[in-house]
Amino acid sequence: MAEHDHDHDHDHGSELSEMQLRVRALETILTEKGYVDPAALDAIVETYETKIGPRNGARIVAKAWTDPAFKQALLADASKAIGTLGRVGDHLIAVENTPQRHNIVVCTLCSCYPWEMLGLPPVWYKAAPYRSRTVKDPRGVLADFGVSLPKETEIRVWDSTAETRFLVLPMRPPGTEGWSEEQLAAIVTRDSMIGTGLPQARP
Amino acid sequence: MNGVHDMGGMDGFGKVEVEANEPTFHHTWEGRVMAMVRAMGANASLNIDMQRFSRESIPPAVYLAASYYKKWFLGLKSTLIDRNLVGADEFAAGRSLRQSAPLPRGTFEMKDVVRVSTRGSFQRDVATPPAFKPGDRVRTRNINPPTHTRLPRYVRGHAGTIERINGSHVFPDSAAHGHGENPQWLYTVVFSAAELWGAGADPTVKVSVDAFEPYLEPA
Numbered sequence: 001m002a003e004h005d006h007d008h009d010h011d012h013g014s015e016l017s018e019m020q021l022r023v024r025a026l027e028t029i030l031t032e033k034g035y036v037d038p039a040a041l042d043a044i045v046e047t048y049e050t051k052i053g054p055r056n057g058a059r060i061v062a063k064a065w066t067d068p069a070f071k072q073a074l075l076a077d078a079s080k081a082i083g084t085l086g087r088v089g090d091h092l093i094a095v096e097n098t099p100q101r102h103n104i105v106v107c108t109l110c111s112c113y114p115w116e117m118l119g120l121p122p123v124w125y126k127a128a129p130y131r132s133r134t135v136k137d138p139r140g141v142l143a144d145f146g147v148s149l150p151k152e153t154e155i156r157v158w159d160s161t162a163e164t165r166f167l168v169l170p171m172r173p174p175g176t177e178g179w180s181e182e183q184l185a186a187i188v189t190r191d192s193m194i195g196t197g198l199p200q201a202r203p
Numbered sequence: 204m205n206g207v208h209d210m211g212g213m214d215g216f217g218k219v220e221v222e223a224n225e226p227t228f229h230h231t232w233e234g235r236v237m238a239m240v241r242a243m244g245a246n247a248s249l250n251i252d253m254q255r256f257s258r259e260s261i262p263p264a265v266y267l268a269a270s271y272y273k274k275w276f277l278g279l280k281s282t283l284i285d286r287n288l289v290g291a292d293e294f295a296a297g298r299s300l301r302q303s304a305p306l307p308r309g310t311f312e313m314k315d316v317v318r319v320s321t322r323g324s325f326q327r328d329v330a331t332p333p334a335f336k337p338g339d340r341v342r343t344r345n346i347n348p349p350t351h352t353r354l355p356r357y358v359r360g361h362a363g364t365i366e367r368i369n370g371s372h373v374f375p376d377s378a379a380h381g382h383g384e385n386p387q388w389l390y391t392v393v394f395s396a397a398e399l400w401g402a403g404a405d406p407t408v409k410v411s412v413d414a415f416e417p418y419l420e421p422a
Binding site: 017019020022023024025026027028029030032034035036037039040041042043044045047048049052053088089090091093105109110111115116118120122123124126127128129130131133135136138139141144145151152153154155156157158159160161162163164165166187190198 | 208209210211212213215216217218220221222225227228229230231232234235236237238239242243246247251255258262268271273276279280288289293294297298299302303305306310311312313315316319320321322323324325326328345353354357369370372373375389391393396400401405407408409410411412413414415
């Protein structure tokens, strides 16, 4: 983690940032009050830094590309289908991209995101440009990601306003015939499972 | 509440800026804030909508200028003060100044970590059948509560179609304010872009929200 800590507001060396000091003080208070064990906080941080990330979702997408029965189960009830493979939260909905329809997921009100499938959301997903524009100008947002779709393709925007969570099942790209699940999982990007990217046979 | 957090359809924020190889956290303190929010949420019974409302209530100018985890910190701080879990004087002092009652679920410890790493279920049974079925035309109500709601402004008063029933879930508008779970039927409602943004909108675009039954009336 330390290598990510050299920021632009004096977070390094002996000069501690205001936020670093405020957060450290709060952790001291919560610990002194017996509310939290700092080691358990370490474990939460470590979980999201090392165990939960987009590869969880990529594994599911790759399996859906190679196992038609699993794909059918995934689209019918994603939490149930994935629950047979490991832990997943409730209310997960997988939405399938097709030649006719492209799906893109946003949370206009906050930052709802399928954490267990994709890890913590990137900054852009939580920031005003994406949250404001995606529901009004999804093609413009896709252009910011370098994605251009045929003008007749239906675009479906899913605004995550409740505790349902959405995972986009992207289309398997051409040129991947005969690939193993593992090879396929390696080209399933985070953005392709949000709907702001498309998997490429050569990543 | 009609806060600045309700951003759908606003203009002027510019392009989406993507950071290549973005780290999970940009500063060590961000991870600590995330972990404290999860831990206190779990063991102090601060439900997710209470936490959302605390962030929505950050003054708009501060909200827009603050980084994501700074908003989480500010929301957690106000929640802890409001619930007498930490005193404002203790925040100022940077240490605990008095003994506090144990949290409802006790100290957040290692054994609790797995529990907060998987989302719980928000499904709750209700006695009444759903008022709408897939294919029904509905209109979102023109509600403007100063309290927490999950019906974004950009869909209020608009006609859409029920696409699916997502079960009956904890109602955020009640749970955020400690008024109980008050479960309600939850629907995916789809709108055409023209319905939301007017004539000239991209005819290929459809937008859905997940809306609770009290947000809807027959169209």
